[in-house]
Structures are given as structure tokens and as C-alpha cells.
Amino acid sequence: MALLDLLGQRWALRILWELRDSSLTFRALQEACDGVSPSVLNSRLKALKEAQFVDATSDGYALTALGKELQEEFGGLYQWSEKWAASLT
Amino acid sequence: MALLDLLGQRWALRILWELRDSSLTFRALQEACDGVSPSVLNSRLKALKEAQFVDATSDGYALTALGKELQEEFGGLYQWSEKWAASLT
DNA sequence: TCTTGTGCTACTAAAAAAGTAGCACTATGT
DNA sequence: ACATAGTGCTACTTTTTTAGTAGCACAAGA
Numbered sequence A, B: 001m002a003l004l005d006l007l008g009q010r011w012a013l014r015i016l017w018e019l020r021d022s023s024l025t026f027r028a029l030q031e032a033c034d035g036v037s038p039s040v041l042n043s044r045l046k047a048l049k050e051a052q053f054v055d056a057t058s059d060g061y062a063l064t065a066l067g068k069e070l071q072e073e074f075g076g077l078y079q080w081s082e083k084w085a086a087s088l089t
Numbered sequence C: 001t002c003t004t005g006t007g008c009t010a011c012t013a014a015a016a017a018a019g020t021a022g023c024a025c026t027a028t029g030t
Numbered sequence D: 001a002c003a004t005a006g007t008g009c010t011a012c013t014t015t016t017t018t019a020g021t022a023g024c025a026c027a028a029g030a
Helices: A001-006 A012-018 A024-031 A038-050 A066-089 B002-005 B012-018 B026-032 B038-050 B065-088
Strands: A054-057 A060-063 B054-057 B058-065
Touching: A001 A012, A001 B012, A001 B065, A012 A024, A012 A038, A012 A066, A012 B002, A024 A038, A024 A066, A038 A054, A038 B065, A060 A066, A066 B065, B002 B012, B012 B026, B012 B038, B012 B065, B026 B038, B026 B058, B038 B054, B058 B065
Parallel strands: none
Antiparallel strands: A054 A060, B054 B058
């Protein structure tokens, strides 16, 4: 599962999540990810670009069509996670 | 997203994936995960148990009902990833 | 009782991430 | 023209995480 190897890396899922409904600049993305270090962020962005999930546009980083598709696959998961979080308390 | 923090850790997604259709012993799970070190495996299993995604049964580690639900949420993703992997070549 | 398999813990070495500074470039304003 | 602010990074050191390996304690079977 190459996809899991990619998404299993720290911050990978989070980055996609933060880009879910708007593009963000490198620095904005960094802040959104609790101040992740630029070296790690850059490394992840590189991998996510190679995977064609994100792309650098004129107004920052954004999900590609493929990235949006992936996001939709995760859509149910995000909803589900709220139920899950509630059930743990 | 507490769920992403959990699943974003290395091996977490992989462990759930390896347990997708049968329970595995600690050592079998270790082998299935390319020989991940026992300390990390133990650490992940602990977290996944606390999250109630896996449980230690008489014949090894297995997904709980909640774990299976999560797996179903991922079901589409696994299929999708094959298409994705093919499109990258 | 000896082996085999089990779930681990403990330890050191290697890799990854955090944290911080700062460079090169592009606006934008004065 | 010149300073200012914002951008996407790179480079470096410290800290945390993971890898890698050894081995213990327990249980079941021969």
C-alpha cells in the first residue's frame, strides 16, 4: 500500500485536511499545522506534489483534482471521527 | 482531528490494514508490517487499544466493532488507491 | 524437562522531526 | 531609488521517534 506509506507519514494527512476547502500559502499552512517545521513541511509538500495530490498555485498550495478525489474518499471518515471521538469520552 | 493524530503515526494505518480480514499474533503482525520493531508495535497497539480499534483476543490481535467500522470507512480508499497508483506510472 | 511459541521490555544506533535563523526573491508603498 | 513586508524555502543543531537486536517470563505440547 504505497498510499498508506505516504499518508502514514507525520503531517501528511493533516496537510491534506488543512487544504480541504481553501488554498494556503506555505507559511499559512505551517501555522495551520501547529507550527510544523518548514523542513518537514517542505518535505511533505514535495511528496504530495509528486503524488499529484497538491500543487503550488499563484495563491499558495491547493489540492489538485486528484487531491480532491482523495479528500472525498476521506469525507465519510471525517464525519465518522466525530462520532468516534464522542464515544470515547 | 484527534483521529488524524493517531492514524498519522507511522504504522498505525498499516496495522489496521494488516488486521483487515483476520486476527494476527503480535509476532505475525510484526512480520506483516515488514518487521517493525516490537517497541513501536507495542506502542501503537496500546494506542489503538485505547482508541478501541483493536483488542487482544485469545488468538491474537483483532479489530473491534469500532475498528471494523473504521475499516469500512477506509474501504473505498483502498480501492481508490489502486486507481491512483496506476495513474502515476 | 526440554522445546517452541507467545507477548512483551530494555537497550543502543539510526533516522526523522522540532526548533530556530536567515537567505533570495517579489511585491508594495514612499 | 529605497525601505518594508511577505513569500518559499535552505541550513543548522537539538530533541524525539523509530529501527534493530537481545532476551526475559509465561504457557502449551512433546
